[in-house]
Amino acid sequence: MNYVGRLAALRESMAQADLSALLVSRPENRRYISGFKADDGALTESSGHLLVTPDQALLLTDFRYQEEAAEEAPGFAVKVYTKGLDKLLAELVPELGLKSIGFEEDYLIFRQVKTLAKELDGVELKPTSDLVADLRIIKEPAEIRAIEDSLALIEEVLDGLFNDLRPGMMEEVAAWRIISGLHERGAGIAFEPIVASGPNGAKPHAVPGSRKIREGETIVMDVGARLEGYRSDITRTAWLGPFSDKFKEVYSVVREAQLTAAEGIKPGMSTEEADALARKVIEKAGYGNAFGHSLGHGVGLETHEPPSVSPLKSSELKPGMIHTIEPGIYLPGWGGVRLEVMAEVTETGCRVLGGLNRFYTF
Amino acid sequence: MNYVGRLAALRESMAQADLSALLVSRPENRRYISGFKADDGALTESSGHLLVTPDQALLLTDFRYQEEAAEEAPGFAVKVYTKGLDKLLAELVPELGLKSIGFEEDYLIFRQVKTLAKELDGVELKPTSDLVADLRIIKEPAEIRAIEDSLALIEEVLDGLFNDLRPGMMEEVAAWRIISGLHERGAGIAFEPIVASGPNGAKPHAVPGSRKIREGETIVMDVGARLEGYRSDITRTAWLGPFSDKFKEVYSVVREAQLTAAEGIKPGMSTEEADALARKVIEKAGYGNAFGHSLGHGVGLETHEPPSVSPLKSSELKPGMIHTIEPGIYLPGWGGVRLEVMAEVTETGCRVLGGLNRFYTF
Numbered sequence: 001m002n003y004v005g006r007l008a009a010l011r012e013s014m015a016q017a018d019l020s021a022l023l024v025s026r027p028e029n030r031r032y033i034s035g036f037k038a039d040d041g042a043l044t045e046s047s048g049h050l051l052v053t054p055d056q057a058l059l060l061t062d063f064r065y066q067e068e069a070a071e072e073a074p075g076f077a078v079k080v081y082t083k084g085l086d087k088l089l090a091e092l093v094p095e096l097g098l099k100s101i102g103f104e105e106d107y108l109i110f111r112q113v114k115t116l117a118k119e120l121d122g123v124e125l126k127p128t129s130d131l132v133a134d135l136r137i138i139k140e141p142a143e144i145r146a147i148e149d150s151l152a153l154i155e156e157v158l159d160g161l162f163n164d165l166r167p168g169m170m171e172e173v174a175a176w177r178i179i180s181g182l183h184e185r186g187a188g189i190a191f192e193p194i195v196a197s198g199p200n201g202a203k204p205h206a207v208p209g210s211r212k213i214r215e216g217e218t219i220v221m222d223v224g225a226r227l228e229g230y231r232s233d234i235t236r237t238a239w240l241g242p243f244s245d246k247f248k249e250v251y252s253v254v255r256e257a258q259l260t261a262a263e264g265i266k267p268g269m270s271t272e273e274a275d276a277l278a279r280k281v282i283e284k285a286g287y288g289n290a291f292g293h294s295l296g297h298g299v300g301l302e303t304h305e306p307p308s309v310s311p312l313k314s315s316e317l318k319p320g321m322i323h324t325i326e327p328g329i330y331l332p333g334w335g336g337v338r339l340e341v342m343a344e345v346t347e348t349g350c351r352v353l354g355g356l357n358r359f360y361t362f
Numbered sequence: 363m364n365y366v367g368r369l370a371a372l373r374e375s376m377a378q379a380d381l382s383a384l385l386v387s388r389p390e391n392r393r394y395i396s397g398f399k400a401d402d403g404a405l406t407e408s409s410g411h412l413l414v415t416p417d418q419a420l421l422l423t424d425f426r427y428q429e430e431a432a433e434e435a436p437g438f439a440v441k442v443y444t445k446g447l448d449k450l451l452a453e454l455v456p457e458l459g460l461k462s463i464g465f466e467e468d469y470l471i472f473r474q475v476k477t478l479a480k481e482l483d484g485v486e487l488k489p490t491s492d493l494v495a496d497l498r499i500i501k502e503p504a505e506i507r508a509i510e511d512s513l514a515l516i517e518e519v520l521d522g523l524f525n526d527l528r529p530g531m532m533e534e535v536a537a538w539r540i541i542s543g544l545h546e547r548g549a550g551i552a553f554e555p556i557v558a559s560g561p562n563g564a565k566p567h568a569v570p571g572s573r574k575i576r577e578g579e580t581i582v583m584d585v586g587a588r589l590e591g592y593r594s595d596i597t598r599t600a601w602l603g604p605f606s607d608k609f610k611e612v613y614s615v616v617r618e619a620q621l622t623a624a625e626g627i628k629p630g631m632s633t634e635e636a637d638a639l640a641r642k643v644i645e646k647a648g649y650g651n652a653f654g655h656s657l658g659h660g661v662g663l664e665t666h667e668p669p670s671v672s673p674l675k676s677s678e679l680k681p682g683m684i685h686t687i688e689p690g691i692y693l694p695g696w697g698g699v700r701l702e703v704m705a706e707v708t709e710t711g712c713r714v715l716g717g718l719n720r721f722y723t724f
Contacts, residue, residue: 063566110472110489172548180545
């Protein structure tokens with residue numbers, strides 16, 4: 001991974017935004033810029049912050065992480081705080097002659113900003129948004145390979161689960177196959193697997209429970225791996241026993257919506273247009289109200305990251321972006337069908353990643 | 363769990379704080395007050411918010427969670443937002459005649475507060491802190507039972523790992539025994555297990571890797587379960603082969619520090635005094651600089667929650683609080699010893715929970 005290039009690119013973005021210092025607090029942003037891998041224990045339990053200026057690259061952390069920080073982020077000078085970030089910054093500000101510091105308004109909680117403002121009297125705190133996210137959104141070739149490795153793993157594990165699916169298997173047992181299959185392969189989960197059978201499939205974010213899978217109902221499996229920090233995220237919908245006509249109809253609509261989007265997505269297109277490619281297919285089939293979420297989202301160091309492939313906050317699709325294509329139809333009382341693949345925006349169109357061909361054709 | 367009583371208690375706290383409406387956004391707080399179990403997907407991916415007024419109890423969520431919300435939080439009226447929380451609140455504010463709304467400054471990110479302020483022009487947004495946390499800090503008897511159930515599970519699993527520890531076992535394999543042992547028992551992890559062997563033990567938050575456990579070194583295992591939302595958190599330090607003198611010395615100091623704290627903690631004591639009970643033992647033995655974290659933290663719906671048993675932000679210990687007692691000594695290059703038990707502050711003192719007696723006596 002090109003940490004040197006990323007830091008240089010961030011400094012360029014900072015110059016354009018007229019920022020002489022930036023505090024990088026989101027764990028994935030910290031990792032992307034410095035290599036420091038630690039997650040945050042919780043929202044109010046940071047593992048550290050980067051402080052980047054035109055000529056300084058500091059990693060501010062506490063006692064617990066000082067060894068990892070020095071090992072993982074050799075390009076950064078580690079400074080340990082014992083009384084919190086605020087006090088250390090209050091010492092560094094005069095030392096470095098800082099008049100203003102940018103912070104990540106999408107990560108720092110309200111109270112933290114309030115506390116910083118109080119402690120750093122006389123320093124202007126500038127809310128920034130997306131400075132690192134805008135770099136992360138275009139993946140380096142090494143990152144695309146890392147994402148494909150993560151995807152290959154989850155595809156292998158999900159393929160195995162497909163073979164094992166039987167009536168009577170509890171949802172949570174199926175979910176456990178995913179978790180254990182990933183761990184046995186040296187990876188982790190990107191998120192708690194969703195295995196939602198029958199009516200549970202109508203809840204896009206159902207939590208697997210003791211319900212037993214049956215013949216003649218939808219089984220939505222939304223799963224992903226985390227490997228070396230990089231995520232994958234795919235969904236397939238299974239059915240045991242003879243297909244019902246309704247299932248065939250609903251499934252075909254969702255699959256057609258997905259294929260239409262995968263064929264139509266091009267660089268330069270807006271995310272709203274991309275979303276509409278699939279949405280129109282579903283609307284035309286009369287299920288428009290049953291597709292209540294957006295078509296997809298970016299995937300990388302986070303499972304959900306920009307771009308949001310959505311009409312709500314439209315942006316432009318560009319080569320090197322990786323995002324999901326996941327149309328769905330959810331019918332309360334009946335179940336749901338969601339089909340999710342990952343795709344790369346290329347110079348000319350859209351390349352679906354992975355190869356798990358667990359799709360029904362009727 | 364007493365949801366009706368909790369909502370009434372929250373309304374009383376709101377009245378005392380002169381708040382006519384409160385937005386409850388932190389997932390554990392939402393769950394505590396309403397029963398709605400969903401986690402947030404990420405910081406910027408809320409599963410919902412409670413809006414509590416003296417006579418209204420609303421659960422604002424999106425399409426994905428509407429079914430769970432209605433099932434799990436029968437005392438709340440579910441309102442679904444399609445264009446985000448801000449727009450729904452903008453509709454509700456005039457309907458409910460709200461002039462001000464409290465928000466959780468320890469959970470909402472800076473940008474969200476900015477956006478709300480813009481969208482809810484003319485409504486005063488009041489930062490609040492700890493309103494629900496102050497209720498959660500004293501556990502109901504049913505909660506103490508839930509925490510003890512969670513603790514019993516992790517103790518059983520860690521006991522099994524103790525029996526299985528062998529030279530040559532990789533740290534990550536040991537960690538996986540914890541994860542799988544909990545899942546086989548119908549529970550989940552409270553946090554990624556820490557298994558840190560040899561020099562890795564000097565990093566209080568080491569991530570288990572491919573390093574193989576050896577004889578003659580410390581093996582720090584910090585593990586916890588999540589069962590029905592409630593967490594447990596314990597640490598034991600193991601040693602394979604004949605004990606070294608240094609290990610015996612360091613271990614004895616840590617254990618004495620822990621027992622001294624467990625015997626001395628009483629309701630009415632400050633967290634600073636409680637921390638000092640253990641810290642003095644370690645300082646007296648000459649290892650003061652090697653105990654770089656605080657003595658403990660509360661445990662409940664979150665792994666780390668108030669009270670912080672620490673000198674940094676002292677508060678009063680009261681009956682019904684549950685917290686860890688986890689002194690440690692960390693020696694870079696050598697390893698570490700941390701011993702962590704959970705305890706309840708009682709009417710007269712402190713009751714150590716659980717019964718896993720995996721402590722060495724020499």
